[in-house]
Amino acid sequence: MSAPFSWIRPEPWGVQIVPADCWIDPGRAVDRALVTHGHADHARGGHGETIATPETLAIMALRYRTGIENGEGEMPSKATPVQYGETINLPGGVKATFVPAGHVLGSAQILLEHAGERVVITGDYKRRHDPSCAPFEVVPCDVFITEATFGLPVFVHPPIEQEMAKLLGVLAANRDQCVAVGAYALGKAQRVIAELRAAGHDQPIYLHGAMEKMCRLYEEHGVDLGELRLVAEAEKDDMRGHIVVATPAALNDRWSRRLPDPITAMASGWMRVRGRARQRGVELPLIISDHADWNELTSTILEVNPTETWITHGREEALLRWCELGQRKARALAMVGREEEGE
Ligand SMILES: [Zn+2]
Ligand SMILES: [Zn+2]
Numbered sequence: 001m002s003a004p005f006s007w008i009r010p011e012p013w014g015v016q017i018v019p020a021d022c023w024i025d026p027g028r029a030v031d032r033a034l035v036t037h038g039h040a041d042h043a044r045g046g047h048g049e050t051i052a053t054p055e056t057l058a059i060m061a062l063r064y065r066t067g068i069e070n071g072e073g074e075m076p077s078k079a080t081p082v083q084y085g086e087t088i089n090l091p092g093g094v095k096a097t098f099v100p101a102g103h104v105l106g107s108a109q110i111l112l113e114h115a116g117e118r119v120v121i122t123g124d125y126k127r128r129h130d131p132s133c134a135p136f137e138v139v140p141c142d143v144f145i146t147e148a149t150f151g152l153p154v155f156v157h158p159p160i161e162q163e164m165a166k167l168l169g170v171l172a173a174n175r176d177q178c179v180a181v182g183a184y185a186l187g188k189a190q191r192v193i194a195e196l197r198a199a200g201h202d203q204p205i206y207l208h209g210a211m212e213k214m215c216r217l218y219e220e221h222g223v224d225l226g227e228l229r230l231v232a233e234a235e236k237d238d239m240r241g242h243i244v245v246a247t248p249a250a251l252n253d254r255w256s257r258r259l260p261d262p263i264t265a266m267a268s269g270w271m272r273v274r275g276r277a278r279q280r281g282v283e284l285p286l287i288i289s290d291h292a293d294w295n296e297l298t299s300t301i302l303e304v305n306p307t308e309t310w311i312t313h314g315r316e317e318a319l320l321r322w323c324e325l326g327q328r329k330a331r332a333l334a335m336v337g338r339e340e341e342g343e
Contacts, residue, residue, distance in 0.1 A: 005143050007094070007114050010310065010333045015121060015145065017112060019092025022051075024110060024121050027336070034096060036123025037107035038063060038186055047077050051088070053098055054081040055106025055221055059186065062213055084108065084134060101125040102136035103290050104187030105218055111139050119143040120304070124313070126289065127296040128160060131194040132187070132223045136300075144306035145333070149291040150269055151315035157269060157293040163286045164199040167243070170263060170284055175241040178206075179284065180262040182248035185211050187290050189245050190218045192267050193225045195288075196243065206231045206239050208246035208255070236260045252281070269293070298322060 009016040014026030014033075022032035029046035036042050036052075038059030043052075045064040050057065057079045082088055087097040093115070098108040103124040112119045118141040125147065127136050150157075171179050183189040189211045196205065204227040207215060215225055231244060240260045250256065251264055266282040269289025277285035292300065297319060301309055309330040311319050316332035323330035 005117060005119065005308070007092075007117075008112065008119050008143065010145075010312075010335070012334055012336045014335075017090065017092075017094055017096075017114075019114060020090035020094040021092070022090060025123065034110055035060070036101065036110060036121065037104055039104070039124065042123060045077065049078040049080060051080045051082060051096070053084065053106040053108050056108070057081055057106075058217055058221070059106060059214070062217055063186070099137050099139050100134035102127065102130060102133060105133045105190070105221060105223065107133060109136075109139065111141065117142050119145065120306075121145040122147055124149065124291055125300075126292050127300065128157070130191055130290070131198050132191045132218060138300070138303050141304060142307045143310060144301065144304050144308070145310040145312060146297065146301065146319075147291065147313040148297060148311050148316050148319045149314040150289065150293050151297055151311070151317075151319040153294045153318065155269065155272060155293045156295055157272070157289045158287050160195055160288060161199070163267075163288050164195055164201075167196070167265060167284070167286060168199060168201060170265075171241070171243060174263060177261040177263055178239045178242050178244050178259055180244040180246055180251055180256065180259055180264055181286070182251045182264070182266040182268075182280075182282070183245055185214050185247055188267055188288070190215060190223060190225065191290065192245060192286075192288065193228070194223060197224065197226045201243070202226060203242055204229045206234055206242055206244040208244070208250050210247050210250070211245060231258060248280070294318075301328070 007018045015024040023030045024034045025042040026033050031048040033047040034051045038056050043060050082098045087095050095113040097111040101107040101109045101123050109122045120139050120141040125136050183192050206229050209232050263283050265284035267286045267288040270276045271285035271287045309323050310333050312333040312335045320330050320332050
């Protein structure tokens with residue numbers, strides 16, 4: 001009888017499912033990969049086979065041309081779609097089930113079952129309502145491998161309604177300018193747009209060209225984003241009194257000169273840190289995150305109530321300490337290359 005959970009092996013660049021000889025979110029090309037979601041620090045091209053939700057595979061095909069070619073002369077990747085709730089059999093007697101993670105379109109936690117043991121890998125997740133993706137589901141398990149991007153008690157994200165009211169208030173008070181919202185192209189941009197619609201904002205929203213395809217992909221998967229127009233096709237004056245959504249990089253470069261007196265906003269969990277907003281020249285910081293905040297991280301561990309909690313992805317120390325204070329067995333995994341994209 002081998003040691004408990006020894007069939008799951010965390011390495012700095014991914015988590016290996018030993019008996020199945022496959023990897024979760026590997027940072028380098030492998031024969032067979034299970035991918036939680038489309039952000040670049042989890043999904044990369046070049047795997048022999050990529051197993052993911054249909055939405056994640058579509059995002060990967062758009063971003064990295066997985067399944068078409070990867071530009072490195074490697075063989076095209078085989079794409080195997082798995083629906084939410086569907087269980088697949090991996091080699092070595094391992095079952096894998098994809099469960100919504102509430103992070104971005106198609107994002108999944110992966111439940112692995114082997115030898116009577118259950119391991120859940122959250123990937124990135126959040127518990128807040130998000131009109132642009134399916135909500136997180138609590139899955140009971142023995143080992144819970146959780147992200148900890150915002151794993152400090154200081155990180156408590158405000159309600160999204162409050163941030164939307166702030167944005168719409170600034171827009172209404174400055175009808176002869178535009179508000180340019182910096183948001184990452186996968187996930188954050190579409191969530192901001194969907195939340196604006198939910199808040200009753202039915203005006204056209206202007207887009208940086210780099211977001212167009214991803215917004216269309218969301219719409220093809222049933223997320224209604226309302227009327228979108230491209231900045232490149234608009235007259236400067238038409239954009240006065242409107243919201244523009246652009247990549248953070250575009251707002252800091254000459255591209256932004258085509259906007260009419262923009263008020264610069266940024267949608268990110270890091271906007272909680274005043275210095276970061278100031279550093280980036282953000283006039284209107286919007287604390288909007290697609291990651292669990294401290295309260296979501298800790299309440300999720302209580303709800304899932306695993307035998308062991310393995311912590312990855314960011315600020316592990318505080319969450320590790322919190323687990324220990326609550327007599328919960330926990331360990332920090334040293335994963336490399338997990339970046340802040342999407343935040
Ligand atoms: Zn992510
Ligand atoms: Zn991540």
